[in-house]
Amino acid sequence: MTEPGQGQDPERVASLARRLRDGWRPEGMWCRGIVLAVSAVLLGLLMILHGHVPNTVGNLGSLLETFLPWLGMLGIPVLLTAAVLRRSATAIVALVLPAVVWAGFFGGQVTDKRGTGGNLIVATHNVYAGNPDPAGTAREIVKAGADVVALEELAGNALPKYEEGLAKTYPYRTVQGTVGLWSKYPLSDVAPLNIKIGWTRALRATVKAPGGRRIAFYVAHLPSVDVQLDAGFTANRRDKSAAALGEAIAAERLEQVILLGDLNGTMNDRSLAPVTAQMRSAQGVAGDGFGFTYPAGFPMARIDQIMVKGMDPVSSWSLPRTGSDHLPLAASVKI
Structure with missing residues (x-):
């Protein structure tokens, strides 16, 4: 006789594969995660336009600029994780904007620029x-x-x-x-x-x-x-x-x-x-x-x-x- 549970694992794996495949079908993956996509665009715009955030109320602009690198270092991975879990291609594409902006602002800082010849x-x-x-x-x-x-x-x-x-x-x-x-x-x-x-x-x-x-x-x-x-x-x-x-x-x-x-x-x-x-x-x-x-x-x-x-x-x-x-x-x- 077949032991309880035998023969069920392949069926479960196949079912999971079908759900994953269906989740990334074009008719679904571009329609989900609109809020995440908008959040990604806003994150990119906030980094681009940080100089326009006013200091008139609580020096908010300076506070933002003090931790500006962290805006991308924390925001982008969080949104990317949410986009993958939501299986949203729209959100993933939208994340290109803040990623490019962050790389343009801070990409040069993560490399080793130390030289020799100082006196x-x-x-x-x-x-x-x-x-x-x-x-x-x-x-x-x-x-x-x-x-x-x-x-x-x-x-x-x-x-x-x-x-x-x-x-x-x-x-x-x-x-x-x-x-x-x-x-x-x-x-x-x-x-x-x-x-x-x-x-x-x-x-x-x-x-x-x-x-x-x-x-x-x-x-x-x-x-x-x-x-x-x-x-x-x-x-x-x-x-x-x-x-x-x-x-x-x-x-x-x-x-x-x-x-x-x-x-x-x-x-x-x-x-x-x-x-x-x-x-x-x-x-x-x-x-x-x-x-x-x-x-x-x-x-x-x-x-x-x-x-x-x-x-x-x-x-x-x-x-x-x-x-x-x-x-x-x-x-x-x-x-």
Whole structure:
């Protein structure tokens, strides 16, 4: 006698195959998933027209631009999965639009653009005021081998640890408020920089690099931003500081300029245009991948920046995690 269930599996497989085949027949697959198709088109248009999303209500435009890469990295796979499950050819074809747009905007960032030939290495790190191991953080910074290092969010009780840990490698240094610059080469024309906060979180200094080249270094820690239900993206103070920083850089007399710091914003954020419009991102030009730096545990945005003017970045990379909530960032430039 036939055991219960014997001979039924082939029939079930055949039935499943028929259902799958029928589901992808032309008369059905083009009619289903219209909502998914419209969603895909809207996603593509949102990425194309992100600059037209207004900032007048809760700085919504800047919030969108801060996480713009994730709009495609999350939205496209979700819609594609839904389209396949729905067996909708219309939705799958519609997804070509956001996929092409995302590739055009960010495809170049996922490749390794690092080169060789730089003759100055710089690094920046928001060390976090509550860092439980400032001495260890200083050791990691020294390991990076940078010629010039900027630190932000220096707490008064931790500052001696950083100074002690960096002193041997970097004989020249300046600390202005909560930001500092450590250098292997002489510093001059050091001054705090007013970025309209009310206390000092930025500085400007001249570094005498090898060959006698004088380079203007700016270190800045722009005000923090937040997302609140009642106020939206609270970035107005940061935007005001970015405008002041941009004015200072525009008035700089030296031809070669390097900006290091935590700008609390990405290169896509229109509100940082006073700075980003006149400088180039080392990570964007010569990095490997997106170079996200915050939060350190699961980086989702590159709000720490190394930007240059009058010189070429040849390589940029993130450094290992320290006791901070940010990842350090380094770059090699050709001067």
